[in-house]
Amino acid sequence: MNEMTTGFLSGFPVLTLLTVLPLIGAALALLSGRHARAVALVTTLACLAVSLFIWTRVPADGSIGLVERAAWVPSLGIEYHLGVDGLGGLMLLLSAIVTLMSVDAAHRVHHMPGLFYGLVLTLESGLFGSFTALNFFHWFLFWELSLIPAFFLIKLWGGPRRGPAATQFFIYTMAGSVALLVCFLAVFLSTSTGSAPGTMDFSELATMAASGALTQMVTAHLGPVMPWLAIGVLAGFAVKVPMIPFHTWLPAAYAEAPSPVTMLLTGAMSKMGVYGLLRIAIPLFGVQIAAMRTPLLVLAVATVVMGAWAAAAQKDLKRVFAYSSINHLGYCLLGIFALAVPVSGAAAQADQAAALNGVILQMFNHGITAATLFWFMAMIQMRSGGERGINDFGGLRKPAPVLAGLMGIALFSSLGLPGLNGFIGEFLIFRGVFPLSWVSATVSVLGLLVTAAVILTVIQKVFSGPVPERWASFPDLHHGERMALAPVIGLMFLLGLVPQLIIGTINPTVQYLLAHWRF
Amino acid sequence: MLAWTIYISFAGALMSALLPKGRNTLARWFALAVAVAGLAISVAAYAAGFAQGRIVIVDALWVPSMGIHYLLVADGISRVLVLLTGIAAVSGILFSWNVDLRTNQFFAFYLALIGGVYGVFLSGDLFLLFVFYEIAIVPKYFLIAIWGSTRREYGAMKLALYSFVGSAMVLIGLLAAYATSGSHSTTLTALAGAGLPVSFQMWCFPLVFVGFAILAGMWPFHTWAPTGHVAAPTAASMLLAGVVMKLGAYGCLRVGIGLFPHGLDPWGFAFLGIGSWRDVFAWLAVIGIVYGALVALAQSDFKFVIGYSSVSHMGFVLLGLMTLNQIGVDGAVLQMFSHGIIAGLLFAIVGRIVYDRTHTRQFAELEPMHLLRRLPFAAWAFVIAGMASIGLPGFSGFVAELQILVGAWKVNPWWTVAAGIGIVIGVAYIWRALQKAFFSDALPTAHEIESEQEHKFAPICWSEMAGVALLLACTLAVGLYPRILLDQIAPAVKALLAGGAQ
16 A cells, blocks of 8 residues: 555656646636636646646556556545556547637637536546546546536537437436446455455456456356446447447437537547447456457447438538537447457457557547537537528538638548548558458448538538528638637648657557457 | 533523523524534544544443443544534534524524434443433424424424334333343443343344334334424424434444344344344335335425435435445445435525525426526535435445445345435436426526516525535545545444444
């Protein structure tokens, strides 16, 4: 115990700082009323700086670094245990960027602004906490901490049908949380030996799972329930990602939430689900997931294809992007489930590594791109007086060429055009999945095609064609908006052209994770 | 030092009764000062207690012919509950700042009740414990009957009758134990060491346990609780749920389990899988958890929701006690503290902050009032208190209930499963109350906005804010760092369980 305590004190607790910073900002924002947005901007900028610093300190060997560890509630196996590797560091960076974008986008909150920005910052703290936690209790605390602000952000600032949307969101995510809690309680109870309490530590449990001890203990204690625990945990994360058929809360929530909140939901919160699969589900239940690989792949492919088809059928632009988000995260699920298979030989291991690199890249890139698209939706709705039907517009590139151009870049990034950030992740996923499961990869290509059609339709219907009379003087982006968007658009090009910026850091983590996972 | 909590409270009660009539402000500040002094002592004693373990505070022979001692003892369990009493006393006074009817008498009864509660938690002598226990019941009756609301005479009488029936059962058990032990002392240690015969413990344990458990709201003897809570003035319902129900649970633990450990042994036969009093009471506790939650889900009166939620949460305490293992009983004591704080907070919001302004507790009437806009402080306080009540991590309820579930699992996994269902229903009723009372989706009509302008609610006053802040800080502090209490609870529980095994 002493070693842990000194370990906690020896290095500066930068991860704790990062998690607490938005909470302090939230308290200040609540108190500062009208100046809340300024407080939120300063806080999110500071968080971005800290998370960039953390990104540079991620261990080069792919292991978990910047560890902070201290005893918390020993009788329940609860520890204060934090750390980051390439995956966690990248997610911190993404959360910081998306929250900054969201605060930037939300500049016309007249109704209780202090509370709005306070909740956004609390949500950011929840994201940071859950992306760094290495103990179930700690992780669950922040997982819930992000849900509750999200619920109120939808409920209080959403569109006309916000009530049912918020309720649906709450019930789905609560059900997912209960499933996770029950599964981890079972694991905790099973790992207790004699008078010693069990463990809720992710790294300890992962080690036990890799040696097969976890399955033995759970089976000895509870009978052959390990596959059911795996299903429970998968369901908890599947709701969050979401995976078909757990997705039905998403379109309503994304469409009814104010656009800045949708940016957070899709840009950062949906990644909590994928992250949970990688950090928790695969390391602990790899064998069980490998045994269920085929049905899971079917669901992943369904998520890809049906997400895209559903997007094609929508009339509301926000719903188009909502379903296209389901489609894009489906590629992550596809990559994860495809690589969940015992392999031997360097070639197959390279395939796994490619798929996993692709998944992590896709998480980041989808976060940036989807958040940007909803940001553009906020700008369009502000100009159109709330209208957002795909058929409500036309020829906007004439009155608003800059808007059309920049949003076009974001749309093409979402489509996966080479040279922009969206391409490389999806390419790596398909490169890895084809050799591992050529059927699912082939069917998923349908998703790519339909998405391309959807995006091109959006571009055509909104930006091309004749300009309706009422939009003849559709205001273009003003100077401030262009300045705010420039870094994001620049990032899309930068990552599209130099993906090594991210792969360089996450590849060691990918290798490390694959070496420690057991299927 | 801790003994002064009792003396200060009783002296304060006496002086408050003698204060001149009409000096309401003086009476309030006086009562607050007394309660704060009690809290300060209990905090100081708690801080000192980390190093002390079990200590004897006062030991004097009281009735030599009977061997009755005036014996005050403090261990980790007592200190935690004394701390809870101090916090509940201060916050209760803050939330009764607006009592204008016979203010000095109100606070006199209130402080007498507090003094009795302190006394029970510190008594090391069975007879003394019973005296304090009875002292706590009487002021409770008057607080409800004089200052209460909805059907107050009925609620007060029901509460008093249930309490007296429970006391009578306890008294019979105590006298029997004293007679059977043959020892010439009524201290708990002497009686526990007297080696009461197992056959005697077998019938005396359920008698005493049920006697105390009535006050802890055990199903099916819980019906006094919701009516009593609803009828009581806010401060009294806070005390009822916050500490008086804990008296019952404390008696179950200290007297029931402490004196008659063999009463929990298996009978030697089983009927429907129930083979001991332990199984019987654990299942009653589990039924209470689920039943209380289900009934709370069906209420149309806001305060009844909280009243039945208390039955459900106290079921966790009783279940934790029946696990008889370290983690489960630790959880039960922690849950006593946690529920005391959270129930107090919920009753304060519903009874004081909302009801005193809206003069209704019916959801149907609260729904069109748009309280989120008109009383945002109440709405957000209820959101946070509700999160604590459903046991989200980070609040005290999570660690307490999780420990009880883990402890119960080790004895009978079905208890854990059933209690877990109760938790899920708990999410549902808090959610429903929140939606109906504060977050209704209906948009206000022009007429409603007009009438709102005419009838503005009184602004939230400092005492309400201070009370909410105090209680929230406690549940968060314990939730985030439960060892602040567990480090004292665990050794005391260990000693108590070890004593029981002898």
